[in-house]
Amino acid sequence: MTLQVDQELSKHVSIKTPLPGPKAKEIIEKEKKYVATGTKCWETPAVPARGQGVWFQDVDGNVLMDWTNGMVDLLGHSHPKWVQEVSEQLQKYVYFNAPDFPSPLQADIAETLCRLAPGDFPKKVFFSSTGTEAVEAAYKVARIGTKRNMIMSFLGDFHGRTTGSLATTTSKSVQRQHYTPYLTNTYALPFAYCYRCWYTLEYPSCDLHCAHVIKRYLKTVLPPEDVAAFVFEPVQGEGGYVVPPVEFFQILSDIAKSHGILLIADEVQTCFGKSGYWFASEHFGIVPHIVAMAKGLANGAPMGATTLPAELDFPKQGIHSNTFGGQAISCAASLATVKIIKEEKLLDEVKSKGKYFKDKLMELKDKFSCIGDVRTLGFLMGVEFVKDRKTKEPAKELRNRIVEECYQSGLLILSCGESGIRITPPFVITRDEIDLGVGIIQKGMEKALRQ
Ligand SMILES: Cc1ncc(COP(=O)(O)O)c(C=O)c1O
Structure with a gap:
């Protein structure tokens, strides 16, 4: 039996409505009413309709990159063979x-x-x-x-x-x-x-x-x-x-x-x-x-x-x-x-792309003093934000603003620890997609720092 896989998502960020869009808002309200309080990211509430690789389209037709799903969905959304x-x-x-x-x-x-x-x-x-x-x-x-x-x-x-x-x-x-x-x-x-x-x-x-x-x-x-x-x-x-x-x-x-x-x-x-x-x-x-x-x-x-x-x-x-x-x-x-x-020799891919990723994050650290620490092992990547590199005071609000700015610009990331973000993309991410996402993070940091 051959399977009909979802038609290709156009693989670039496309934000057509303010986020969350009108259909997403309806679903969010329903969830808030009926789903018990857990760990939902209400500041960056992405509501997916379908996904492919590192990309997903939300219920309003916006296309975003997803750097959270690799925590579970290692092969990316809807890997055809899987x-x-x-x-x-x-x-x-x-x-x-x-x-x-x-x-x-x-x-x-x-x-x-x-x-x-x-x-x-x-x-x-x-x-x-x-x-x-x-x-x-x-x-x-x-x-x-x-x-x-x-x-x-x-x-x-x-x-x-x-x-x-x-x-x-x-x-x-x-x-x-x-x-x-x-x-x-x-x-x-x-x-x-x-x-x-x-x-x-x-x-x-x-x-x-x-x-x-x-x-x-x-x-x-x-x-x-x-x-x-x-x-x-x-x-x-x-x-x-x-x-x-x-x-x-x-x-x-x-x-x-x-x-x-x-x-x-x-x-x-x-x-x-x-x-x-x-x-x-x-x-x-x-x-x-x-x-x-x-x-x-x-x-x-x-x-x-x-x-x-x-x-x-x-x-x-x-x-x-x-x-x-x-x-x-x-x-x-x-x-x-x-x-x-x-x-698909994905362990080797994680090792080599993880190194590429780390270099990009270290470049960001060189540019921005609000990054206190970058910690990575393969595709387990964390960036910790601080108010001051000497005192290491956690910059929680700044971190939250960065996560929100990234979402508004079409990149989904998750927080971790007191003032960190975790980056866990699926193994199939390409180097171009890494560059695109790191660029969004950089812009998100610039915007968040101006606020
Ligand atoms: C290291 C670790 N152990 C255990 C758990 C619990 O897993 P679950 O949420 O599937 O019960 C988690 C979930 O985040 C985890 O990260």
């Missing part, structure tokens, strides 16, 4: 009691993920639908498998918003407001956020104090024989796209090894090529025991997965399960995503 493979599965069946009956799709993607996840040891996978579920499963595996119950995380991490994962989420206090108690026996330690060091030291003269000091915590307040796992984001996402020095995780890994503590990599935001590697842990040269993944895993189809050492598999049937984990469309979508990333 659409075709998923559509073929849609014609066969959508759901066949995924947790209760075996399926070839589940078996295949399970084998693929076990092979792709770091570490040359026998693994298994638990399937779910979201990132928070993937993290919760990781904690359950770690606690049951080690018979220890403490989970140690890092300040600034985001691991999800259900009670277990929320207990280790510390990127913004609003996420925890009025909602205690969470999972008990969790502790958050300072992360290697070098631009804003928790210990006000400087890298590399700090000699990685933030990593070495963990040994003191284990000697004083956190008995290592009770610690099941360290959970971490290899690159903190929601917390500001913070890329730590590789030594941080290497020291952590050594500490964990010496006490039999498991490493849980929360790769929900970093997984499946965004770092230029299948998993960002590879960049740091570490091998986590457990990896939680979601977001880009099925290129936009809802899917979470947790890889675990086979020897830590749940000891009995029924200890853990769900309804939607491993459902057919998500499995087909994930298998198609792996195939396309391999066929």
Whole structure:
């Protein structure tokens, strides 16, 4: 069966109405009335009608570039091969009691993920639908498998918003407001956020104090024989796209090894090529025991997965399960995503275009003193805005104005951390599209600074 793909979007910014346009406004009002408050960007409310690659057309016919969708939709909107493979599965069946009956799709993607996840040891996978579920499963595996119950995380991490994962989420206090108690026996330690060091030291003269000091915590307040796992984001996402020095995780890994503590990599935001590697842990040269993944895993189809050492598999049937984990469309979508990333050599593309991107962002940093820091790893890119480079006072209002100016000029970007933006375009973006978008950001900054 061949699939009719949407006719080509004209691939340039075209703003025909004030944004948001009249049709978008109607939808926004309806959502505000009926959809519970979450994390909607009401200052830049794009309402898409269809998308292609890095582009989308909104319901009023405006065409904008989308530098947010690559966080999930790695291959860009409506990648034709992906659409075709998923559509073929849609014609066969959508759901066949995924947790209760075996399926070839589940078996295949399970084998693929076990092979792709770091570490040359026998693994298994638990399937779910979201990132928070993937993290919760990781904690359950770690606690049951080690018979220890403490989970140690890092300040600034985001691991999800259900009670277990929320207990280790510390990127913004609003996420925890009025909602205690969470999972008990969790502790958050300072992360290697070098631009804003928790210990006000400087890298590399700090000699990685933030990593070495963990040994003191284990000697004083956190008995290592009770610690099941360290959970971490290899690159903190929601917390500001913070890329730590590789030594941080290497020291952590050594500490964990010496006490039999498991490493849980929360790769929900970093997984499946965004770092230029299948998993960002590879960049740091570490091998986590457990990896939680979601977001880009099925290129936009809802899917979470947790890889675990086979020897830590749940000891009995029924200890853990769900309804939607491993459902057919998500499995087909994930298998198609792996195939396309391999066929189109997209990991190499992310590495080389990520370097090109970084150079462009560094040029902006040279021109504008309001950029305090640029942090990138592949297509995980963050820019932090400050009022003054010396004091590093966060320039939150300026950041918000820049995001709004970019939207009005046809580029969608997301904020992160206190005063940062994150740039996560799909892997298929071209160098011309990068130039166009960076140009829009530059103009947006100039306008925002004049206000
Ligand atoms: C690193 C990380 N972990 C977990 C989650 C939670 O994922 P979900 O929103 O799918 O539950 C997120 C979501 O942003 C994330 O970035």
